[in-house]
Amino acid sequence: MAILELEVYPLQQTPRFANC
Structure with a gap:
């Protein structure tokens, strides 16, 4: 769920979606 x-x-x- 980005x-x-x-x-x-x-x-x-x-940096959650950035890492994905």
């Missing part, structure tokens, strides 16, 4: 994280954490910019 899309959801991108829309939910756009300000935090966590």
